[in-house]
Amino acid sequence: MLSAQQNNSFYKIGFLVIAVFLIIYAPACTAEEEPTKAHTVTPLSSPADTKSVPAKPLVPTKIPPAVPTKTVADSWQKYENTTWGVTLRFPSNWISIDPQSFDSPLINLSSPNGFPQVQLYKEIPPTLTTATQLAQRDLITIQDESSTTIISQNQIQVDGASTAYQIQLQATDNNQQIINFCLIYATRGTHAFTLWIKSLADEDIVNNDVIDNIIANFVINHPRPFDDPTANTITLWATSPLTLDPALSGDAGSHRYIQQIFSGLVRLNHNLEVVPDIATWNISNDKTTYTFHLTKEATFHNGRKVTADDFIYSLNRAANPRTGSTTALDFLGDIAGVQQVFNGESEQISGLTKIDAHTLQIRLVAPTPYFLQKMTYPAAFVVDKKTVESSKSPWWLKPMGTGPFQLQKWTANEILVLAKYNDYYGYKANLDKVVFRMYGENPIDMYKQDEIDVVNVGFDMLSIFDSHPNFRQELVQFTKPSTWYIGFDTTKPPFNDPLIRNAFLMAIDRERIIESVFDDRVPLANGLIPPQFLSNDESLLPKIDFNPEKARRIITEKYASPEEFPAIIYTERGYLEPSKLALIVAEEIKRNLNIEIEIKLIPSSQLYWNELKTVKGNLFSYGWLADYPDPQNFLDLLFYTGRENNGGEYSNPFFDSLIDQAATTENRNARNNLYRQAEALLIKDAAFIPIRFDNAYHLVKHHIDCYNPDGLGYIHFNYVRLKESVLNLQKATSCFK
Incomplete structure (x- = not known):
């Protein structure tokens, strides 16, 4: 298949640099313009690239104590984005506007009168940076504007942030109206945030109790994707799958997830030998007929038993030209009748026969020594007919599989969470969750900051072992x-x-x-x-x-x-x-x-x-x-x-x-x-x-055990476990085999 490296979308999280001279000309939000909406975590859209520009070092006017925490009324609303790890509180009568695109703020806020306005931006800079460095970058643009006056700049403290910096300035808009701005930069690990506050000049942005309370309750947290607990969970960086439909998948990046959610008649073991998965098999003397005996323990994630009819449906669907599979003919074409279905000459594969509910017979065109190897490919995996045919949107966005994990939640190009399927017929997962983070400029930095547990080290990053020799102890090659x-x-x-x-x-x-x-x-x-x-x-x-x-x-x-x-x-x-x-x-x-x-x-x-x-x-x-x-x-x-x-x-x-x-x-x-x-x-x-x-080179944290790639380079996450908390003790001493 197409190598995963060919498909890698090294997703670059762009950031809308705060260019005040552009922002001040935008119309203010008012209650009449936008209805009040519940604050939500927003799906990501397309990336944008941002280049950092060096600036003169900032000299803080002073380093004041932490912004005092004001008493926030119980009626105040709370915005919490657990995927990015940030919390903000704001008055209950303020208007909350959901962002419309990736490079929009995480949240837009405005008072009912239109001012003050608050926006919260996120970014992941190309390299680890501080809040002061981010402020330096944006001050270049700000200082070039003749209509902008910098009032003050200083380091501050933001709860949960490793560094924070504040800039206060004034600018004049097209109507010669003076606008106050307060920009607060905060970083934690690879994450960076900018809280942007805009008010009219006759409102003292520093002494305004509402603004003070918003700033004081701006909190940076450790990310908890979808608000799930992180115990007995591992987190990885990975690219987003192109599809989760086994019949359509033709790239290693999609296979990474499909092999956890779905399964087939047979699989490959660690030594690349074909072994039973859902079925055992017998081969006829002339090597053209394979009889598969399905285990009665296999179920879809909704609890329904897997039958021979399910495999007949799945193989016919994969071969059907309406499905649009580019892999079905290569991997299923040895089965009698697949070519005819693929050509649109027949609706049913003639070489498939149901013997009984749990027995399937497959007849080949001719003896094929590698037929069973081909049947380990996703095109031969079983899918649930009702799920496929009843969905109005692509069914694989909410797939119904038979594998050791089920898709819990997925925000495209941002994060994907697999959850343990407790009734899996095979080796049940030791982990409760596997989290894939699909954003981040530099996964190595994420690994250094303990934001992910595993990272693939590309050839261009192998010098890391020279600068961090301790990483050699965490290397899986x-x-x-x-x-x-x-x-x-x-x-x-x-x-x-x-x-x-x-x-x-x-x-x-x-x-x-x-x-x-x-x-x-x-x-x-x-x-x-x-x-x-x-x-x-x-x-x-x-x-x-x-x-x-x-x-x-x-x-x-x-x-x-x-x-x-x-x-x-x-x-x-x-x-x-x-x-x-x-x-x-x-x-x-x-x-x-x-x-x-x-x-x-x-x-x-x-x-x-x-x-x-x-x-x-x-x-x-x-x-x-x-x-x-x-x-x-x-x-x-x-x-x-x-x-x-x-x-x-x-x-x-x-x-x-x-x-x-x-x-x-x-x-x-x-x-x-x-x-x-x-x-x-x-x-x-x-x-x-x-x-x-x-x-291939992977860095794996010391607390992870049994992270063993198979002979094709895939990880079977049901065998992976945490060393200090092996909750599922079945065969606890064995890894993938």
């Missing part, structure tokens, strides 16, 4: 069965010519890439298939030489001058700047072949593969994480003629015949020999430029 490579568009010049592809392959110093980009922390890939999936000797593959002289000769024989060479566009995922990998590739090609490369970025907020189909350049970066432990998952799905994920549209009849022959070969060694031949042919054809295989 494992090999992921994934391959990263550069693909060619083989359908048009220049890369429809295998000689030109070979020239580019020889012109790139791949060892330099491993050293410069990945600090020698990942193995150089000399083929397509990760080493843990193919035990045969890799020396059987053609050797890939770095030979720029030979590469230049090939190019000059085909093209008289660089100007005649077609324009080359290299496509990769990214926001603002090309990756170091892309820059080095462009540099190598320019130096060794005198050919310019244009780099085009596909924003990380979009599904890379879907976009790549329409904006693909001559060259494109790609990563593939194994869906199941068989070389077929790489060779067939990525390079067989006409496959959905064959991005370069490579086609070679001899290659296809080798894959077809391997598909029906039972003997594992014989199959591996065929796969090696096919892989060698790809390298000889220069169908791609192999870059690296993968290692």
